[in-house]
Amino acid sequence: MTTGPVLAVDQGTSGTKALVVCPERGVLGTGYAEVRPRHRPGGLVEVDPQTLYASVLTAGRGALAEAGERVVALGLANQGETVLAWDPATGRPLTDALVWQDRRAETVCAELGPHGDELRHLTGLPVDPYFAAPKMAWIRRRLTREGVVTTSDAWLVHRLTGAFVTDAATAGRTQLLDLDDVRWSSRALDIYGLTGERLPEITDTAQPVGHTREFGYDIPLTGLIVDQQAALLAQRVTAPGAAKCTYGTGAFLLAHTGGRPRRGGSGLVSCVAWRLDGTTSYCLDGQVYTAASAVRWLADLGVIGSAADLDPVGGAVPDSGGVTFVPALAGLAAPWWRGELRGSLTGLGLDTTAGHLVRALCEGIAAQVAELAEAAATDLGTPLGALRVDGGLTRSALLMQTQADLLQLPVEVSALPDATALGAATLARLGADPDLSIADALPKERPAAVYEPRVPPDRAAERRARFRAAVAALPGS
Template identity: 75%
Template sequence: MTGGPVLAVDQGTSGTKALVLCPERGVIGSGTAPVRPRYLPGGLVEVDPRELYDSVVSAGLAALAEADTPVVAVGLANQGETVLAWDPATGLPLTDALVWQDRRAASVCAELDSQSERLRQLTGLPLDPYFAAPKMAWIRRHATGAGVVTTSDAWLVHRLTGAFVTDAATAGRTGLLDLDTLAWSRTALDLYGLGGERLPRVVDCDTPVGTTTAFGPPLPLTGLLVDQQAALLTQSADQPSAAKCTYGTGAFLLAQTGPEPRRTSSGLVSCVAWRLRGRVSHCLDGQVYTVASAVRWLTDLGVIAGAEELDPVGGGVPDAGGVTFVPALAGLAAPWWRGDVRGSLTGLGLDTTPGHLVRALCEGIAAQVVELSSAVAADRGAPLTSLRADGGLTRSALLMQTQADLLQLPVEVSSLPDATALGVGAVARLGHDPRLTLREAVPEWKPSVVYEPRISGAEAAERLARFRREVSALVERADAGVGGGLQGTTAGPGAEAGVAPGAAIGPDTTGAGTG
């Protein structure tokens, strides 16, 4: 890498991480700031937008103070599907931000069910409250018709620079972008009832969009990229065929597919990976909604004291003791797309210990990632040879070994923490210096540890079959309208009328809170 240091800011679900990246010395400064989303009854998740902006500034200033050296540019990564309404004249938010995990727009999706396949072919995205467009439509129907309604990045960029833009990859997470033309789709906008909306200009990820003084001296903002695609850039720039999974608040498996969009038949999302210097790269994307958030759930119940206890507690028993955990605490994402399904714990006995619950959770997370990996292999027409991993929960050797065991492939944990910040830092570097190549801008990738499978293929298949049986049973129960399980995932009757804010939830300390 060449050029001066850049400030890379990753604005995530439960916190913001900022790094000062030097081309010669690597990370020379870092800063963090917590974000506290409110988890409310009925699957509602919201956050004060001011907290998002304040966390960006605080983390950035802390990183710059530690580095104690000038930077030449700034890059900003965002959560992707988190949305809010705001006043473009004053920059003030008009609503809370609906976080990507929020399920209140299920009613919007239900009304559009007959158009789901049309929307999927047009935008590459399934019809699900996870994405931005249903949340935007919900805000317009039930919160406010004033101002503009956008993903959080457009508001943050406006606050930082005054520009009204979004990058092509983030725009692709809305369900409003035409996958072939990468322009806002009039058809999709009309279907969602958003036809008259003023939307941000879609720019390349390495486009200089303006200057910010939020961090002190004027600095150009030259890189914008949605968080998971930023991590994919870090993990696969050297090997476009590689697949990566980020284990944060959720788990997100992405794999590049090349310059042309690829509609999928497996339930994965087909979307823009990035557009750099006018050239588009596409990817497949699969999600597990609750990973670190499921660890937090066990912590809140008192089963463990925190993520740091996964290995010592889970390591105290040889297996899950017959317990199966489907941690669908916010519904099932890809490849099922069943937000109405609730999580389940089965096989409990008087001899069940916290260790068994921890192991069952690790298996439940890993089994869902196996399903995503199988879908990627089917859609790309070639099996994976390994899985590259990053995110805070890769610190759990138990989870990573369980992943390798069930996947029956090596799991290569990145030696570079904070892959999202590193990816958007590389994009900012490209936007600042047009002479740089992609490979010059992205740090060299290498694993810190490789987990090889320790169980037989037959045993892995048996464990996966048990998990799949439980998922099938949960889907059948949801189809039959039978309640039960661990936690509701869709907004109840009172949701559209508004829910009083609950107690703030503390930050997820297990790693990157990305969405």
């Protein structure tokens, strides 16, 4: 039995957050390092891999310094679909990391259209540049045939420990994993032209995979998982029928489906939630590509200063003033899967203010999440009773109230501001102590706030219908 604090690192799109977490005393230390991907014309989003690794070290060392205590294990959460090529002998990156938002592999996806149904049944995922395999194939076609090409977690773990592994949940984000058998699919590799690629070993999400000395002393790495599934675990969504949504760079709604994959027809993807002691749990997953990144876009334009202005600026007006914002700034994900579409602002007038734009953005994000929740309920065959939420944007009471209004469901805001990192901490504890149960390893919490719907169902339906009409009117739709 292993006891003591653990270090949990959440390597995200716009930054890396690290926590030192003690099961009895809570969070003892925090660290953060900003990451700023480069956005280039044509939907290209990339980042220097060395920046990612440096952010892991900076955030982790900062959390350890603040805690002032040694830890017994390390857990790492990752972005999921971000990929790069690298030299397995030296660890040297051979390309930039193509971020999950990157759309350059659209040509690969267009070619593979005839295989779409087969790939979706095999892997649970639609053919879309969002996932790792199209970007991996693009790198092999256009950049380099050298080294290995993997998701970013495999490279980070290799740099930390020398191991060449990925966890089952992250492997499920590639579109190369056989969803039922949880192993690399030779058929999917063949379709993508990746036959013969050296791929990392697939591990459980909680098990020792190696040791690192990058934080000053020897620490075992015992927890690995993709970010959204980490938050699903931290939110205690561990049984079928419950759902959570994380509002970060994007917004991601996941619903637990049990020990078998649920292949629905509502536009959500089916994927691995986690694998513990060789037993796989599955979930449904829906995505909004731009949430906090859309808020940052408004800030870059000078409409607001930062996300902290959403409530005071949006609260200055009673509604959106007839403005409808489809914040598809990097395309539309589930349930539409139209990555080529771009956003729109309609209903503008000379009387439109910054407050109206903020309200329209909040409504646009919330309307997309409402579509995901409706799709999850359809695929699960039962309505959701509430939506558990976490992430930085949950600090906005305006956004959360708008979400409850459009969902017509209670929205339960997590008291844990860093659910992804806490999910990684849970897995680190499970991997370090095989006798520990999930219930005992999970953080205990009650919602920090609960938002109940304040508008009648017919008003919510009208607002959602207006958003759907705006989506249908997007050029190219």
